Amino acid sequence: MSTETELSSVNSILGAIGQAPVSRIYQNESKTLVYINPEIAFVHNLLMDVNTDVQTEGWVFNTEYCYEMLPNDSKEINIPPNVIRLDKSEGQTYRECDPVKRGTRLYDKYNHTYKFEDSIKLDYVFLLKYEEIPTVFQRLITLRASGRAAVQLVGNPELSKMLSMQEAQARAACIEYECNQSDSNFFGTPSGTVYQSYQPYRTLAR
Structure with missing residues (x-):
């Protein structure tokens, strides 16, 4: 907390x-x-x-993947107000759509329009x-x-130097938090899969 x-x-x-x-x-x-x-x-x-x-x-605490967004009655997709970054989710291999954030709406750079016929899955970075x-x-x-x-x-300048050193230590703690919480692996296996990456402690559990 x-x-x-x-x-x-x-x-x-x-x-x-x-x-x-x-x-x-x-x-x-x-x-x-x-x-x-x-x-x-x-x-x-x-x-x-x-x-x-x-x-x-x-970061892992403010990034969410595969958010499915549906067009409204005007065939536009509204973006949550606290989204600061977005990208098309992996697995959607078609290249006839290039969505970007413009204001509070999603814009398709490929087709030069705010109109979307189908739903789209997006990865969001939220400003919490x-x-x-x-x-x-x-x-x-x-x-x-x-x-x-x-x-x-x-x-x-001396104070600034000291604070920079403390900031570097704090960022290292954030990287450690990111590694521990993200459970990342070499294969980039997404959430919702059953693959379990190797962890050293399993050697002792034989």
């Missing part, structure tokens, strides 16, 4: 650049995007920008809420945003 929130990460960034923590980000609880001061607005925007950058890479992503990725995002804040707000 994630333990970080946007507020705690903002305070971590503030602490990294030698600033005092805050008790809230917005002036009221309705989150009308009225920040308590310009510095907090800048730091929070940094955090959200880095959050988008990291999630756009596509900050509180929904794994803690190791929250840590990476916080440290990367801290590094940017150190450059843009403080201009301290």
Whole structure:
């Protein structure tokens, strides 16, 4: 379960650049995007920008495969609003369709149209809420945003160097998480199959 929130990460960034923590980000609880001061607005925007950058890479926690999408009554396919990347799923070998995301709709570059006659399976990368992503990725995002804040707000090269080293360690933890959770193998066997890849512990189970 994630333990970080946007507020705690903002305070971590503030602490990294030698600033005092805050008790809230917005002036009221309705989150009308009225920040308590310009510095907090800048730091929070940094955090959200880095959050988008990291999630756009596509990780095991925010990537879903073979999403079958059906055309609506207008023969258009609407894309969920939190999709930041998509691709045609493997196994669809026909090359008479090249779908891409344009706004909130799917566009066929091959036929130059928004119209689709049949369903299509897509692989989606979702932009999840900050509180929904794994803690190791929250840590990476916080440290990367801290590094940017150190450059843009403080201009301290030594601090920036130290934060870069911490960011590299955090990214290594994310790669480890990815390897453990994805259960990837050389054959690229998709989910839903019965193939079980070799694992070293099986040698001891003879």
